[in-house]
Amino acid sequence: MSATGLTVFDRTLQKTNQFINDVGAKIGIEDKHVVFIGIRAAFKSLRDRLPVEEAAQLGAQLPILLAGFYYEGWKPSDTPTKERDFEAYIQNVRDNLPEGDYPIEIETLLKGVFATLSDWVTAGEIEEVAQMFPKELQSLWPTAVTT
Numbered sequence: 839m840s841a842t843g844l845t846v847f848d849r850t851l852q853k854t855n856q857f858i859n860d861v862g863a864k865i866g867i868e869d870k871h872v873v874f875i876g877i878r879a880a881f882k883s884l885r886d887r888l889p890v891e892e893a894a895q896l897g898a899q900l901p902i903l904l905a906g907f908y909y910e911g912w913k914p915s916d917t918p919t920k921e922r923d924f925e926a927y928i929q930n931v932r933d934n935l936p937e938g939d940y941p942i943e944i945e946t947l948l949k950g951v952f953a954t955l956s957d958w959v960t961a962g963e964i965e966e967v968a969q970m971f972p973k974e975l976q977s978l979w980p981t982a983v984t985t
Contacts, residue, residue, distance in 0.1 A: 846902075853901035857954060865942055865950035872941060879934035880951040881908045886930075887921065888970060890914045896967055899959045924974050948978045956980050 840848040855870075862873040885893045885908055897908050921927040928944045940947075956964045956979070968979040 850902040854903040857901060857904060857958060860954045860957065861950050864953050865946055867942060875936060876940065876942065876947045877904075877951055878907050878910075879931050880948055882911070882934045883927065883931045884951075884967075885909070885912060886917045886919050887927070888967060889918050892967060892970060893917065895963060896955075896959065899963060921975070922972050924977075927975055945978065952979045952983075956983055 841851065842848050858870050858873050858877065861877055862868060862870065865873070865876070867873050867876075881904075885897070888896065893912075893914075897905050900908055919930065921930055928948075931944050931948060932940070952968075961983075964979075964983050968976055968983045971979070
């Protein structure tokens with residue numbers, strides 16, 4: 839018997855847990871809650887930095903449950919944001935985290951999330967997304983994606 843009684847729900851729960859575990863392994867954090875809130879903040883900043891069509895194409899490749907959090911609160915008419923420098927983008931991610939201290943550097947979090955996305959999403963899509971970032975921000979993506 840499945841956990842929820844619905845195969846599609848069980849599958850997305852399994853994929854979501856695996857994605858969270860993959861990010862956690864890359865950033866060295868075992869606490870799934872900490873990893874999840876980091877993923878959520880990174881997703882919101884990433885989504886808002888992309889043109890609407892590209893944001894939708896990326897979201898379509900995420901596990902269903904994660905896609906829900908990716909799209910949560912999205913206002914397409916307010917995007918894409920125009921952060922051009924590293925610190926402004928890092929601050930944008932920080933602003934998407936709950937108030938209080940986050941136990942890992944934002945740069946490390948983003949590198950882990952972006953590396954995991956690179957493992958889960960088609961190479962062509964990830965390359966398109968990474969290339970939409972200014973050069974200074976492309977350093978957050980795996981080198982293979984931006985070269």
